[in-house]
Amino acid sequence: MLHLDHLVCGARPFRLEADLTVAKGRIAAVIGPSGAGKSTLLNTIAGFQPPTSGHILWQGDDLGPLAPGKRPVAMLFQDGNLFPHLDVQTNVALGIDPRGRLDADGRARVAEALARVGLDGLGGRKPGTLSGGQQSRAALARILVQHRPLILLDEPFAALGPALKADMLDLVADLARAQAATLLMITHDPEDARRIADDTIVVGNGRADPPRPTADILDNPPLVLQDYLAASA
Amino acid sequence: MADRAQPVRPGAGIAAGLLVGAVVLGALAAVFWRAGGAVSPGPADWAAVRFTVVQALVSAGLSLALAIPVARALARRSFPGRSLLVTLLGAPFLLPAIVAVLGLLAVFGRSGWLNAGLGLVGLPPIQIYGFHGVVLAHVFFNLPLATRLVLQGWAEIPAERFRLAAQLDFGPGETWRMLELPMLRRIAPGAFAVIFGICLTSFAVALTLGGGPRATTVELAIYQAFQFDFDLGRAAFLAVLQIALTLGAALIALRLSAGEGFGAGLDRARARWDADGWALRATDAAAIALAALFLVVPMAAVAAKGLPGLLALPGSVWRAALTSLGVAALSLGVLLVLALPMVAALSGGRRRWIDLAGLLGLAVSPLALGTGLFILVYPVANPAALALPVTALVNAIMALPFALRILVPAARGIVADYGRLGAQLDMGRGPFFWRILLPRLAPQLGFAAGLGAALSLGDLGVIALFANHEEATLPLQIYRLMGAYRMEAASGAALLLMALAFGTFWLCDQKGRSHAAS
Incomplete structure (x- = not known):
């Protein structure tokens, strides 16, 4: 269970409050207007920004003192999820051992993960020679081998076309459910949320609301979301 | 963070x-x-300071003045070999000073190619040693650097401005006044200061082309204090003078400088609509050709003169x-x-x-x-x-x-x-x-x-x-x-x-x- 305990985050003068829990194994969409603080929230959970006050707890443990790489978190950013000078296999292997030294078992796990995301046989390629969709799959393969119980997505598929994005969301949901991982994903598109998210967290007006079932929220959106959805429709 | x-x-x-x-x-x-109080500056020392500053001012001024038409021509013309020429502008920075001096001597020296040509038409030979030799060598080194720095300024003017200028039917005069001159006012002081600083510390050029009481830089004077008198106290005193000069120049350059001149994106010319007349084309072509000749001929001379000796x-x-x-x-x-x-x-x-x-x-x-x-x-x-x-x-x-x-x-x-x-x-x-x-x-x-x-x-x-x-x-x-x-x-x-x-x-x-x- 992820518990944000009276969390206040953001760099002055921006300020975002969150006091909520996400149950283990749930998939939650994080939705709200641009600049509302969705990325700030995820960056704070991942440990890239220190909270102003409050605590982030995972299964009851405070993550505050942990460096980003020591948290039970795997995160995909908007871009820059692969090192362009390393081949796909090595990129994935970094999820097992950041020094890139793998035994036979590790190599087998990398191959398995690549097969799982449909990149069989492409492990020797550099990211630059892959399509956008294949690059996303490679990043997902790394998330898979990282095997962290909390997965954060900061719109990693925003640059993909609608059909490809839907494929990726299905894949990521499958992977998360197979590992019983908790998934938080930022999105601008209510359809993304409907597609895979059990719950939705609305971010706006300086606060992140506790998650509620996605269908409820999208069928009866709160005021801050109404404005946003109407404006983007 | x-x-x-x-x-x-x-x-x-x-x-x-x-x-x-x-x-x-x-x-x-x-x-x-070591310099502490032991020596007091003599007239020769002040002469060295004066020569150092004056030659650096003149060298920097000339380099910049000549660089502006060349950079302007490069900025508004595209022609085959343009990116090669821009690359070549980086060469003098790497060229050892002593090699450049030999190249310049081969072209402008007493028995060089230029004087041979002047002799053929009955004109008196030109002199390369002393003040103008030092300045010539410094312009050879720094004209390319100045051109790159100024060209950087042109490259930083957004393409939309030139499109807007074409839309408003600006001629070359209006473009100069409205776009190019303001850019130069911003870029030129920094470029001048950088080159002035480089010329202050030039040693090999002064050693080979300068010398004597009327063409000695402080840097050269330090060397002479070592070499001829082995007077460490005097060398130290001169070094203090030199440090004051270079530190001052470096501080001024840091305040004024806007770019490094290593920048990317110089190898493409912008689409321009304001400089189509034949006279402008001719002057641009002449500026580019003269600059290229001035750069390439001394290097070619080193190759030509050196080949027999190489064996x-x-x-x-x-x-x-x-x-x-x-x-x-x-x-x-x-x-x-x-x-x-x-x-x-x-x-x-x-x-x-x-x-x-x-x-x-x-x-x-x-x-x-x-x-x-x-x-x-x-x-x-x-x-x-x-x-x-x-x-x-x-x-x-x-x-x-x-x-x-x-x-x-x-x-x-x-x-x-x-x-x-x-x-x-x-x-x-x-x-x-x-x-x-x-x-x-x-x-x-x-x-x-x-x-x-x-x-x-x-x-x-x-x-x-x-x-x-x-x-x-x-x-x-x-x-x-x-x-x-x-x-x-x-x-x-x-x-x-x-x-x-x-x-x-x-x-x-x-x-x-x-x-x-x-």
Whole structure:
């Protein structure tokens, strides 16, 4: 269970409050207007920004003192999820051992993960020679081998076309459910949320609301979301 | 952002910054201590200061004035060979000064090509030694740099402005007044200050083309105080004068400078609609052609004059070439050992003082620094025994500001792009440095290494203070051959040195690029 305990985050003068829990194994969409603080929230959970006050707890443990790489978190950013000078296999292997030294078992796990995301046989390629969709799959393969119980997505598929994005969301949901991982994903598109998210967290007006079932929220959106959805429709 | 999100370790960089600071400031302290009150400036000293400042002002002014039409022509014309020419503008920066002097002598010297031509039509020969020789050589070196700096300014004018200007039917006059002149007002002072600073510390040019009471720079006077009188007190006093001059110029340049002139994006001309008339085309063509000739002909002359001598080079030249390669390799090693930790430290945070320590090389002249190191070394060891390591160290410190300017922005970009991913993967600072930062920095690293190695190969400065008669670097050996009027051997050795400097740069740069491409 992820518990944000009276969390206040953001760099002055921006300020975002969150006091909520996400149950283990749930998939939650994080939705709200641009600049509302969705990325700030995820960056704070991942440990890239220190909270102003409050605590982030995972299964009851405070993550505050942990460096980003020591948290039970795997995160995909908007871009820059692969090192362009390393081949796909090595990129994935970094999820097992950041020094890139793998035994036979590790190599087998990398191959398995690549097969799982449909990149069989492409492990020797550099990211630059892959399509956008294949690059996303490679990043997902790394998330898979990282095997962290909390997965954060900061719109990693925003640059993909609608059909490809839907494929990726299905894949990521499958992977998360197979590992019983908790998934938080930022999105601008209510359809993304409907597609895979059990719950939705609305971010706006300086606060992140506790998650509620996605269908409820999208069928009866709160005021801050109404404005946003109407404006983007 | 919290320090734990920093993927690189600052400790080694802080140590490297402290070391550079200690060497430079230690040498300065030695100079000030030795100069303390012992000497008072004589008329010859003031003459040297005056000559140094005046030739630097004139050289910088002329370089900039000539660069503006060339840069303007390059900015608004596209023609085959344009990007080659822009690349060629970088060549004089790498060209060893002594080689350039030989090239200029071959063209403008007493029995050079120009005077031969003047003689044919019955005109009196021109003189290259003294004030105008020094200025000519400085313009040769700095016209390309000035052109690149000014061209950078043109490249920074957004293409939309020129589109808007065309829409408003601006002619060349209006474009000049509304777009180009304001840009130049912003760019020119910084470019002038940078070139003025470079000309202040020029030694090899003054040594070969200047000299005598009326054409001695402070840098040359330091050398003469060593060489003729072995008067350390006077050398130290002159070094203090030189430090005051260069520090002043460096501070002014730092305040005014806007760019580095290494920038990308210069190899494309903009679409322009305001300069279509035939007269403008002709003047632009003439500006470009004259600049190219002025650049290429002396280098071609070195090749032409050197080729016969190359086949019969004396053994001393080959020995000196080996020595030079050794010094350059050592200097490159020192440069990398200093620069890489500083780059790593600077890539993650501000730490402005490390940056300043790296810039110290710009604020002291090589001979002033060499004088200080000589004073420090003299009581404990024979300076001649340390000539080569000290030369390598001074070369590395002089190349450090350029290396940092090339590496730090790129490293900051890499950390901004991949720092979070590295942290997220719990990479640790060592693996991030070796696996991510270094490989991704390879193109800039190759460029900086090539620059450092080529500058060290071509340097004629500190070595002249320290070396005894048995040993020499290649530039020093060329100078000695010139002094002995063995011009054919000197020309051959100059060609060899030019090939070594360009070849080393090309090799390093290429290695960096191919590493990045693979």
